[in-house]
Amino acid sequence: MHDNKKSNGEKMITYDNLWNILKEKNVSQYKLCNLGISHSTLDRLKKNQPVSTETINKLCFFLKCDICDIMTYSEYSLEDEFPVLPNEN
Secondary structure, eight states: OOOOOOTTSOOOEEOHHHHHHHHHTTOOHHHHHHTTOOHHHHHHHHTTOOOOHHHHHHHHHHHTOOHHHHOEEOOOOOTTTSOOOOOOO
């Protein structure tokens, strides 16, 4: 349903839980727009693209939930993008 893969096929942060909690709490996307979440931000969330911490804060406040209730972080190797520095011990 949602594009939750990076271009190299690895997952990072996904918002699939958000859609589940919206359904559980009977909150429509229309209502989120009326509460200050823009259509373009909802589109970014659907595509699991980065959104601001302000948006995450608003969602948690409106839905009375914790961050882990709306988003999931799945580890993958970032070494190609951000090489790990050697431990200097």
